[in-house]
Amino acid sequence: MAKKQRGKSSRLAEKTDSKEPTEDLNLVLDSxxxxxxxxxxxxxxxxxxxxxxxxxxxxxxxxxxxxKEKRRKRQELFQEQKKRKLLPVDVLEEIDSASSAVQKExxxxxxxxxxxxxxxxxxxxxxxxxxxxxxxxxxxNYKVTTVKERAAxxxxxxxxxxxxxxxxxxxxxxRTTNNELLSLQNKKGLIKGAAVQFVKKxxxxxxxxxxxxxxxxxxxxxxxxxx
Amino acid sequence: MxxxxxxxxxxxxxxxxxxxxxxxxxxxxxxxxxxADGAVDVFNSADNYFQEKVIPGxxxxxxxxxxxxxxxxxxxxxxxxxxxxxxxxxRPKHNVEAYGGPIWTISINSQGTLLAAGCEDGTVKMFEILxxxxxxxxxxxxxxxxxxxxxxxxxxxxxxxxMMDMIRIFHTESGxxxxxxxxxxxxxxxxxxxxxxxxxxxxxxHTIISGDSAGKxxxxxxxxxxxxxxxxxTKWDVLALSASQDESSVIAGTxxxxxxxxxxxxxxxxxxxxxxxxxxxFKNHSHDVRAVVHTDTAVVSGGMDTxxxxxxxxxxxxxxxxxxxxxxxxFPHKSLVGCAKKAGLVxxxxxxxxxxxxxxxxxxxGKPGDSLTVKRKPEKLIQLxxxxxxxxxxxxxxxxxxxxxxSTVSSVRLYKLQLSSNNVSINRVSKLPKELRFVHQLCFSSxxxxxxxxxxxxxxxxxxxxxxxxxxxxxxxxxxxxxxxxHLLAPSEDGAWLATANTDxxxxxxxxxxxxxxxxxxxxxxxxxxxxxxxxxxxxxxxxADQQILEFSLKQKEYTEWSRKLQKQGLHPxxxxxxxxxxxxxxxxxxxxxxxxxxxxxxxxxDQSLPLPAAETRLLNQMTLRSLPPxxxxxxxxxxxxxxFFQHIMFLDLMEDHSLVVVERPLLDIVSRLPxxxxxxxxxx
Numbered sequence: 001m002a003k004k005q006r007g008k009s010s011r012l013a014e015k016t017d018s019k020e021p022t023e024d025l026n027l028v029l030d031s032x033x034x035x036x037x038x039x040x041x042x043x044x045x046x047x048x049x050x051x052x053x054x055x056x057x058x059x060x061x062x063x064x065x066x067x068k069e070k071r072r073k074r075q076e077l078f079q080e081q082k083k084r085k086l087l088p089v090d091v092l093e094e095i096d097s098a099s100s101a102v103q104k105e106x107x108x109x110x111x112x113x114x115x116x117x118x119x120x121x122x123x124x125x126x127x128x129x130x131x132x133x134x135x136x137x138x139x140x141n142y143k144v145t146t147v148k149e150r151a152a153x154x155x156x157x158x159x160x161x162x163x164x165x166x167x168x169x170x171x172x173x174x175r176t177t178n179n180e181l182l183s184l185q186n187k188k189g190l191i192k193g194a195a196v197q198f199v200k201k202x203x204x205x206x207x208x209x210x211x212x213x214x215x216x217x218x219x220x221x222x223x224x225x226x227x
Numbered sequence: 228m229x230x231x232x233x234x235x236x237x238x239x240x241x242x243x244x245x246x247x248x249x250x251x252x253x254x255x256x257x258x259x260x261x262x263a264d265g266a267v268d269v270f271n272s273a274d275n276y277f278q279e280k281v282i283p284g285x286x287x288x289x290x291x292x293x294x295x296x297x298x299x300x301x302x303x304x305x306x307x308x309x310x311x312x313x314x315x316x317x318r319p320k321h322n323v324e325a326y327g328g329p330i331w332t333i334s335i336n337s338q339g340t341l342l343a344a345g346c347e348d349g350t351v352k353m354f355e356i357l358x359x360x361x362x363x364x365x366x367x368x369x370x371x372x373x374x375x376x377x378x379x380x381x382x383x384x385x386x387x388x389x390m391m392d393m394i395r396i397f398h399t400e401s402g403x404x405x406x407x408x409x410x411x412x413x414x415x416x417x418x419x420x421x422x423x424x425x426x427x428x429x430x431x432x433h434t435i436i437s438g439d440s441a442g443k444x445x446x447x448x449x450x451x452x453x454x455x456x457x458x459x460x461t462k463w464d465v466l467a468l469s470a471s472q473d474e475s476s477v478i479a480g481t482x483x484x485x486x487x488x489x490x491x492x493x494x495x496x497x498x499x500x501x502x503x504x505x506x507x508x509f510k511n512h513s514h515d516v517r518a519v520v521h522t523d524t525a526v527v528s529g530g531m532d533t534x535x536x537x538x539x540x541x542x543x544x545x546x547x548x549x550x551x552x553x554x555x556x557x558f559p560h561k562s563l564v565g566c567a568k569k570a571g572l573v574x575x576x577x578x579x580x581x582x583x584x585x586x587x588x589x590x591x592x593g594k595p596g597d598s599l600t601v602k603r604k605p606e607k608l609i610q611l612x613x614x615x616x617x618x619x620x621x622x623x624x625x626x627x628x629x630x631x632x633x634s635t636v637s638s639v640r641l642y643k644l645q646l647s648s649n650n651v652s653i654n655r656v657s658k659l660p661k662e663l664r665f666v667h668q669l670c671f672s673s674x675x676x677x678x679x680x681x682x683x684x685x686x687x688x689x690x691x692x693x694x695x696x697x698x699x700x701x702x703x704x705x706x707x708x709x710x711x712x713x714h715l716l717a718p719s720e721d722g723a724w725l726a727t728a729n730t731d732x733x734x735x736x737x738x739x740x741x742x743x744x745x746x747x748x749x750x751x752x753x754x755x756x757x758x759x760x761x762x763x764x765x766x767x768x769x770x771x772a773d774q775q776i777l778e779f780s781l782k783q784k785e786y787t788e789w790s791r792k793l794q795k796q797g798l799h800p801x802x803x804x805x806x807x808x809x810x811x812x813x814x815x816x817x818x819x820x821x822x823x824x825x826x827x828x829x830x831x832x833x834d835q836s837l838p839l840p841a842a843e844t845r846l847l848n849q850m851t852l853r854s855l856p857p858x859x860x861x862x863x864x865x866x867x868x869x870x871x872f873f874q875h876i877m878f879l880d881l882m883e884d885h886s887l888v889v890v891e892r893p894l895l896d897i898v899s900r901l902p903x904x905x906x907x908x909x910x911x912x
Contacts, residue, residue: 157305160329160347161289167423167440167464168482168515169903172416174463176906178899181513184912198899 229815229832230595232886234586238605239575239877241563241892242900244284246529248302249518252295253472258520259300260529261290264578264618267302267312270556272522276537277754277772277808278560279730280712282317283618283636284578292333296342296356303330303344311360315710316665316683317620318636321360325352334377334386341399343386345374351388351397367402370395378429380449387435387449389424394437396449406452413441426468428477436489436503438465438479444489446503458505460487463905466530469521477503478526480516482905485509486528486538511536511553514904524550531902533557554806557875557894558827560756561621561714562810564878564890570628570646571882572608573890578618581633583609583644586888608651614640621668625675630692632678634666639680643695660699662688670716677722677739681713685729689742701742703727705735715755720762724781726769728755734769736781746784751777759812763819770809770824774802776833789835796839801846802867805829813880825879830889831869840865847871 169175183195248261256273265284270276289305300312307329313320327346334343335356342354342361349370354361367386376389385405388395396406412422423440430436434455435447442461447454463482470477477489488507493500514531521527524543529535535556544550565574575582584607591599613619615637622633631642631653641656666688668681677700678690687703703725715728724745728734734748734755753771760767766787767779775798778790786794807827815821815832822833840846847869852860873879878890 154306156328156347157287157289157307160305160331172420174906175903177903178901180906181904182895182898184909187912188909196895 229818229821231881232589232599234605234882234886234888235873236573236584236586236605236888236890237893238584239564239890239892240896241575241577241877242897243533243557243559244578245517245531245533245902246535247290247517248293249520249527249529250293250295250300251520251522251527252298253523255295255298257295258522258527259293259295260518260535261293261302263289265290265304266578266618267293267300268559269300269314270535271754271772272527274753275772275774275806275808276535276554276556277756278556279714279754280314280317281559281561281620282312282314282319283620285618286579286616291329291331294333294335294342296335296339301333301335301342301361303333305329305331307346309333309342309344309354309361315712317667317712318665323354323361323363325363327352331373331375332377334379336379336383337381338383341383343377343379345377345388347373349373349390351377351386353399365402367397367399368404370404375423375425376427378427378435380429380433381431385429385449387427387429389427389437389439391421391423394424394427394435394447396435396452406449408435408447408452408454410437410439410445411441411443411457417441423464425464425466426479428468428470430470430474432474436468436470436477438468440464442481444468444477444479444487456503458489458503460505461485464515466515466517467519467528469519471521472523476521478519478521478528480519480528480530482515483907484512484514484516484530484532484904486511486516486519486526488526509538511538513898514901531904533897533901549804552804552806556807558807558877558892560808560810562878565622565624566878566880566882566888567624567628568626568880568883570626571884572624572628572646573888574622574624574631576619576622576633579613581609581611581613581619581622581631582607583611583624583631585646586882608646609644609653611642611653614638621666623669623671623678625671625692626673627675629675630671630678632669632671634663634669634680636665639663639666639669641678641697654695656695656697659697660688660690662699662702663690667712668714668716670718672718672722672739673720674722677718679716679718679725681716681727685709685711685713687713687716687725687727687737689739703737703742703744705733705744705747707733707735707747709733715758717758717760717767719760719765724760724765724767726758726760726767728758728769730754734758734767736767745781748779751775756808757810757812757824759814761814761819762816768812768822770812772808774798774805774809793839797842799840799844799846799867800842811879815881817885823879823881825876827876828874829869829871830873830876830879831867834866834868837864837866840867 179196179198186193186196244262244264244266246260247263250259256271258270258272260268260270262284265288267282268278269280271279287306290302291305292303294301300314301309303309307325309323309325309330310319311321325344325346327348327350329347330344331347332345340356342356344352344354346352349372351367351374353364355364370390372391374388374390378387384399386397386399388397392410394408394410395404398405410422410424412418424437425440426438428436433449435449437445442459442463442465444458444460444465445454446456460479461481461483465479465481467480468477475491479487481487486509487505489503490506491501491503509526511528512530512532512534516528516530519526519528525537525539527535527537537554539551541551563576566572571586573584573586584605587601587605588603589599589601593599613635615635617635617637619633620635624631628646629644631644633640639659641659643654643656645652663680665683666680670679676692678692680688682688685705689700689703691698691700709729709731711729711731713727713729717726723740725737725739726734732750732752732754736745737743738745751771753773753775755769755771758767758769765781767781769777776793778787780787805826809824809826811825813823815823820835824831824833844865846867848863849868849870852864855863873889873891875892875894876889877892880888882888
């Protein structure tokens with residue numbers, strides 16, 4: 001309570017400061033309850049309130065402007081950095097057109113995707129269509145190539161096939177090899193035979209070719225003295 | 228008789244494709260078989276299971292289910308599409324995307340009006356079957372797991388769906404799921420893995436029979452939603468189920484390669500307490516059985532070992548007759564090998580490429596049965612990869628070795644070959660005539676000046692070939708009104724006649740000099756499997772699926788004396804009991820009375836000058852004849868000289884230098900490249 005009164009009196013003191021400095025001192029020094037409170041007109045207080053509000057608004061606005069400025073500067077800085085990091089525009093366009101001409105992407109919105117692709121393809125009717133690999137060497141040690149074409153099977157189809165494969169041939173499916181099946185058939189058949197052994201036909205083909213050549217040469221040599 | 232030098236070719240790496248789905252049409256008696264590479268075969272079950280039509284596959288089309296609607300064939304696959312096939316032009320007709328992810332199963336209701344497709348995203352999609360194609364109608368309530376199998380109740384009110392760990396029964400009108408039947412998981416280590424209900428059958432007395440990955444066949448009551456009985460059939464998965472027409476017998480195919488039969492019978496005669504009892508077990512296959520079909524008299528099964536096995540049920544057919552024998556269909560009934568007789572080249576057709584090989588040479592001499600030393604090994608000259616994603620449907624090599632042609636469902640490609648001793652060059656001929664569409668059989672004339680291609684509406688397109696150019700000559704049509712595809716083309720040696728046969732069992736002969744129809748043979752009840760025109764006498768020899776041999780004279784337009792004699796006496800019963808069809812007929816230029824025929828297991832030379840064998844005599848008498856002295860030999864010998872030395876013959880022909888080419892495909896080579904089978908512990912191994 002005492003504080004409030006003091007605060008009031010100090011404000012009053014401020015207001016009257018501009019007009020009557022001497023009186024002010026008196027007021028502050030005395031601060032007794034004998035004196036009647038200072039009379040302040042409505043207009044004055046209204047003007048003071050308005051001024052305060054305006055002041056507050058101005059400071060807020062200034063703060064916002066400052067923040068905006070800061071943000072804009074940061075954004076520009078980032079754009080600059082990104083531009084520096086990206087590849088030149090023409091390389092991107094080339095790769096883009098090659099991939100859209102070749103592949104047939106599909107996901108849940110397969111129809112949408114294709115529609116998009118069509119639009120993209122229509123928009124670039126004159127661009128060169130490369131199918132197959134496209135290799136660009138940029139400065140530094142980078143090389144840009146197109147990814148090898150996958151079969152047109154979509155992700156979902158591949159996932160379904162994998163599900164089937166894992167249920168039938170995955171872990172826990174208790175499978176054996178064809179070799180063992182045939183060997184068991186040989187062992188348990190009416191005519192008992194040896195286990196079946198699979199031979200890789202293209203095993204050591206270079207060595208076999210060399211051996212053939214040597215054999216031919218030797219045979220030829222043997223024939224010459226006899227003829 | 229005849230001594231031939233034989234080129235025994237075993238370097239054709241032919242690998243058949245696994246069977247994934249089957250559907251039987253009882254009214255037309257056709258069996259459709261869907262394979263893993265997307266190809267669909269149509270077999271005629273009334274005509275000795277002859278493979279009438281083959282619709283080639285495509286990369287990325289993985290068929291999971293097939294079904295018939297009247298005469299129309301539909302398939303659903305993991306690429307999310309429902310395809311309707313055009314059985315007259317042997318290609319897909321309509322393609323409808325289901326937008327539900329991969330389709331695991333399709334099923335038609337018994338009225339033939341709605342098609343239900345079970346999809347990966349858990350929806351059962353209903354399609355209305357229209358005159359031309361199908362149209363999406365609505366979805367049933369979406370479920371949380373994938374729908375692996377579907378079965379309609381015969382009334383069409385309810386549909387049962389097999390999913391992961393459960394079976395749901397839907398009410399088709401409202402689309403809501405009314406019952407949920409929980410399937411028990413396997414025992415032991417399999418308890419942590421979800422059980423997949425691979426197949427399901429809904430019977431008219433509201434019984435559901437399901438086969439799942441824990442190896443159980445379970446019988447459920449669909450009205451109450453309760454389990455009636457469980458039968459543990461195998462340690463591995465039960466992959467396929469099929470019920471007979473009268474719903475008294477159900478067969479289940481397992482991963483072990485066995486087919487188990489359950490019958491709805493009572494414990495003793497007269498009593499009325501029928502229940503489902505496991506009766507027979509057939510061990511038909513060495514690898515997983517992916518599809519089974521229960522026809523009226525037989526059990527047809529197919530799976531990962533690529534063989535189609537037909538096992539007649541002995542309580543439906545007479546014992547010890549032709550009908551009661553088991554059949555195995557391993558090789559296609561259409562020839563995948565072509566040869567250039569004058570150039571000594573062979574052409575191998577694979578689904579994705581073609582190979583041209585030059586045969587080896589040997590100049591040794593020896594006794595019959597000897598292996599001669601090879602002076603020059605056979606070498607692969609050309610390997611031609613196909614263009615596009617459709618598989619190769621048919622191919623041909625001209626006799627001079629100068630032209631190579633192949634066709635897919637989308638295009639025909641013709642190439643000019645130049646083969647000198649050390650140089651091989653191949654040039655494509657561009658812009659072929661637009662009449663060459665929907666080609667399913669190709670053939671060159673014997674002087675390599677004309678190309679014959681069978682096309683739509685049972686017509687044959689004739690294209691003339693010059694050094695480097697082609698010229699469209701004519702389209703040969705017949706007026707019988709049949710639209711069935713032409714599957715056999717046989718030009719004569721002198722270039723005057725062309726005989727064509729279509730799958731409606733019609734044979735038409737065209738005069739090539741005048742480019743019009745010469746005559747049509749009387750229709751014989753069985754489909755022709757091989758035909759050829761004799762070079763000198765112009766007799767047309769045709770062999771049919773029921774093993775009949777007919778000879779027709781083109782000049783007199785009537786059956787020949789020899790053919791009538793054969794019909795009157797009848798063929799030897801052992802000949803009629805063979806279960807693989809004759810796929811090629813050719814003639815011996817040195818002896819005009821000889822006919823050379825072969826099927827998968829034997830090679831036969833018919834000498835028309837010798838008497839025909841009576842039914843009581845031995846048919847395979849080559850070994851005994853060799854041991855007899857000459858005068859007795861001439862008394863005992865008969866017209867059919869059969870050699871069983873070569874096994875699993877895919878092609879046999881006589882080259883210009885009088886040497887035989889036999890292309891064999893040992894079964895062991897095919898089995899060694901199949902996916903792994905299940906491991907079975909057997910006693911003492």
